[in-house]
Amino acid sequence: MRKKIYINFITVFLLLFQADILFGQINNRIIITVGKYPITYFDLFKEIKMISILSGSEINENNREQIKKLAITSLIKRKIKFSEIEKLGIKNYNKKGLEQLIQNTSRGIGLDKNGLKELLKRNNLIFDSLVKKFEIDLKWNSMIFQIYKNKISLNTVEIENKINLELENLEDKNDEKKIEMIKRNIVNQEKDKKLQMFSNSHYSNLERTMQIKFL
Numbered sequence: 138m139r140k141k142i143y144i145n146f147i148t149v150f151l152l153l154f155q156a157d158i159l160f161g162q163i164n165n166r167i168i169i170t171v172g173k174y175p176i177t178y179f180d181l182f183k184e185i186k187m188i189s190i191l192s193g194s195e196i197n198e199n200n201r202e203q204i205k206k207l208a209i210t211s212l213i214k215r216k217i218k219f220s221e222i223e224k225l226g227i228k229n230y231n232k233k234g235l236e237q238l239i240q241n242t243s244r245g246i247g248l249d250k251n252g253l254k255e256l257l258k259r260n261n262l263i264f265d266s267l268v269k270k271f272e273i274d275l276k277w278n279s280m281i282f283q284i285y286k287n288k289i290s291l292n293t294v295e296i297e298n299k300i301n302l303e304l305e306n307l308e309d310k311n312d313e314k315k316i317e318m319i320k321r322n323i324v325n326q327e328k329d330k331k332l333q334m335f336s337n338s339h340y341s342n343l344e345r346t347m348q349i350k351f352l
Contacts, residue, residue: 169209170350171216176209184208186262193246215270217343218277230275238271278336285335291327299323 169176185208189196196204243253254264303319304310 168352169213170348170352171213172220172347172349174216174220176212176216180212181205181208183262183266184212186260187267190256190260190262191242191246213349214340215273217340217347218273220347221343222273222276222280225280227276227280230272230279234275234278235268235271238275239268242267278332281332281336281339284339285332288335289328289331291324291331296323296327 165177165179167175168178168181185196185204188194188204188208188211194200194204239250239253243250246253246256248256257264257267300320300323303323304316307315307319309315
């Protein structure tokens, strides 16, 4: 699998950039500005490599433009989120959630945390950059919760129906711990859906007002 990932990177070099551009020659020319935050050609190059690693995608003639657009979108979205959490001074985030994201990402490509670090290092990527990306998302989630927590209204009838449906399939109808866990999970899922809705709406508003320039 690692050999395949390495081959993917060679494909990235050949297809996504001019044939005469080598890794050491890729410069820090700014290609996009998101408000006051720049995105460079080198940022884009690294984002494409990161996407290739974490998705295990083999970049080819058919998907290279799609992946390039995905990398650009990801970079812009991160800058917009960072701009907002910096403006509001958001510092706190779910530390356990960060570790869970790292573990899930590592397992997703068949490695542990140390294996992921080593893989990124061998491909001239910095593990802390991935951590910072996760931290931005988690701080954004924390911000959304603080802003909208009093606006979350749940459909109790819908929740009750979902709970009853789950309980019908429960083998031991007297397992109080299991029943409580089912109720808690369903309520949390519904809260997460509401928060995601607020998150998408909040981001869309910022995206419309943020000055984004392609240079």
